[in-house]
Amino acid sequence: MERCHEEYGYTAQDYFRCYENSIKFDPSNAEAYEAWGYALDVYTSEYEKAEAALRRAIELGAGWQSYYARARVLAEMGKVKCALDSLLERNCLCSERPEIQKLRGEILDGIWGK
Numbered sequence: 001m002e003r004c005h006e007e008y009g010y011t012a013q014d015y016f017r018c019y020e021n022s023i024k025f026d027p028s029n030a031e032a033y034e035a036w037g038y039a040l041d042v043y044t045s046e047y048e049k050a051e052a053a054l055r056r057a058i059e060l061g062a063g064w065q066s067y068y069a070r071a072r073v074l075a076e077m078g079k080v081k082c083a084l085d086s087l088l089e090r091n092c093l094c095s096e097r098p099e100i101q102k103l104r105g106e107i108l109d110g111i112w113g114k
Helices: 002-008 012-025 030-043 047-059 064-076 080-086 098-108
Strands: none
Touching: 012 030, 030 047, 030 064, 047 064, 064 080, 064 098, 080 098
8 A cells, every 4th residue: 555655646544545445346356355454453543443344354254364464453452361362262263373373473462452
């Protein structure tokens, strides 16, 4: 997203509008929810909205990146137990991925918490 800012002159608001329009056009688009959640997490402090978007992406069948991002957002919100629980095998089909395991360790170490 930052590269597009520099190369094409788009603003973060342009991207948010694009994600929101994608979701309005196709409310079952897991990728749009995932991208919107990531953008909200990285470029704003709207963690509640980011978590909701990522949760919806997961409900729609998004991949491991949505689980990863949602857990990170929950930890950033200070909801460490919820973040760790969301990565357990019963809640996360991708709980054994190395990236997920690494994130669990980072959350336990307090890297992503408030």
